[in-house]
Amino acid sequence: MSFEYTADEQERVQVAGFLGIQLDPIGHADLAVVVILSIVYFVDILAVCFLLWNRNFPPLKSKYPILMSSCMLALFVWFLGDLVLKSHVHVRGKQLSDCMLFCVWMRVLFGNFMVSALITIRSYALYCIFRRNRAYRGTRLYVSVGVVVLVAVTFILVTYLLPRSETVEYIEVIQMCNMSYMYRALVQGLLWLTWIGFAIINFRLRNITSSFNESLEMGVACACVFVLLTFNTIILYTHPLYPTSKVLRVTETLTSHVIANFLWWFIMYNSMYNCAFRRQTYLAEWKNKLVRDGLQKQYQISRTDPFSSTMLSVDSNHSAKMVTLHRDMSEVYGYHHRMSFSRSSVNKQSDQAHSQHTSQRRLWTGGAACGGANSDGTSSNPRASALSEGDNLADDILVEESSNNVILFSPQRAVVRPLNTLENISSATTIHDGTLESRRHSDTRGLSPK
Known part of the structure; x- marks a missing residue:
């Protein structure tokens, strides 16, 4: 495939001129577009392979790796369709002149629309x-x-179902694919409706409580897409045969794919970079942030179980275990299931729990106690401070000064485990309400530390 001004290309330009069309020949600018974007998508495909290989790494898993990989593959298919639709290559021969394949199936359906749908x-x-x-x-x-x-x-x-003349047809004399005005309106309408739906959802996502700027990601995506879509729509209707202009076709292709790639990397870069170069450190930071924000459930910690093999560092002096407690049980021990707990909290709530329940209803794990108190009635949790009530189903952190244990309580359902063996169970285990009744009737026995 030549990008030189050959005799065949000169003849094509002359025929277009005879028809009243000013046609810029395919040249080195088009070659530059092909080479630059080919390199970009080669790097992108390597990134997709890396993403899929590490898809179970919790910070990457929270980014929906299968969906984002599909989005990048759709971008690559879009690029291939653009090469033909915008005449960056010579559109001749049985394969390349199949405008329905390259322009409808690849460029529009599995390119533009698929990217739009996946992001939505x-x-x-x-x-x-x-x-x-x-x-x-x-x-x-x-x-x-x-x-x-x-x-x-x-x-x-x-x-x-529409006649070929009303959709996409091949103009043989100038070797180009061309969309009818009606079909352009159909395609642009499809894309605009998809992105308007995305914008509505994104509006509902404003000010969400998240740990990793998901609302910012979607806001930037929304801005990028509407700038790009507006630019493309203007070009389509002000210059119907814009592929005949070297400046317009090069500008449109580079703008589209640079913005689309920026959008993808804006969402994925931080997690992928840290997975590659700071894997364990970043994972610990990621876990800590979720615990501080109380968003383990939203980020699917219980399913990915990143706590199963590591102790979580909550602060410089304590390690942590995560134990999820059924909401009924949390109420028995004086912890309301709608409370939002700060990292430094417990003393106030422990005192409230002690005033409502006898000392026989204390929950022990090693040296850490839930709602514990000393014999003089003072709290056994001197490090703890205030507890605030909020809207999130967050985790409670109980700290015992004499112990390195920190227990995180989350109001979720769970598997059956004896309460007095908490210190020996997995750090991502939950306690079922099946053990609740026996604890409710243990007014005189209580639970003692092992």
Whole structure:
């Protein structure tokens, strides 16, 4: 494939001029676009391989690695479609002149629309988690994916039912693919509706409580996309044959793919960089931040279980175990399930618990006690301070001065475990309410440390 001004290319330019079309020949500027973006997408594909290989690394898993990998592959397919639609390469021969394949299937459906749909699905997943407090799986997953598939199938059916002259056709004399005005409106309308849906979801995500700037990511994505979509729409309607202009086709292609790649890397860069170069340190920092923010449930800590092999450093003097406690049990021990706990809290709540329950209802693990008090009635948790009531189902951190144990309580359901063996269980274990009744009737026995 030549990028020189050959005799065939000169003839193509002359034929276009005879038809009243000013056609810039395919040249070194187009070659530069192909080379630059090919290098970019080569790096991107390597990044996708790295992402998939490390997809179970908790900070990366929280970014939806399968979805984001699919998004990057869709960007690459979009790039291949652009090479043909915008005439960066010579569009001749049976394969390259198949405008329906390159322009409709690759550039529009599995390119533009797929990228738009995947980013919108990611935004909806965040909405389910942070606004609806529901996991993105089951019905929510199937319905959202089903809507995308339904829209895609409808678009393809409409495309094939319309006459070829009303969709995309190959102009043989100048070796170009061209979309009709009506079909351009259909494509742009599809993309605008998708991104408007994304913007609505993103608006609902504003000011969410998250640990890793998800609302900022979606806000930047929204701004980038609407700038790009507005630019593309203006070009399409002010210069219907913009691929004939070297400046316009090069500018449009580079702008589209630079912004699209920036969007992807803005979401993924920090986690991928730290996974590659600061893996264990970053994982510890990531866990600590979730504990401080009380967002283990939202980031699916219980499913990925990053606590299973490490002790979590909460501050310079204490390590931590995470134990999730059923909400009924938390109420028995004086901890309301709607409370939001700060890292330094416990003394006030421990005193409240002690005033409501006898000393026989203390929960021990090693030297750490839940609601414990000394014989003179003072709290056994001198390091703790205030406890504030909030809206999040967050974790309580109980600190005993004489011990290195820190117990985190989260109001979630769990498996059956005896309460007096907490010190021996996995650091991501939960306690079931099945043990609750026996504890409710142990008014005289209580629980003693091992």
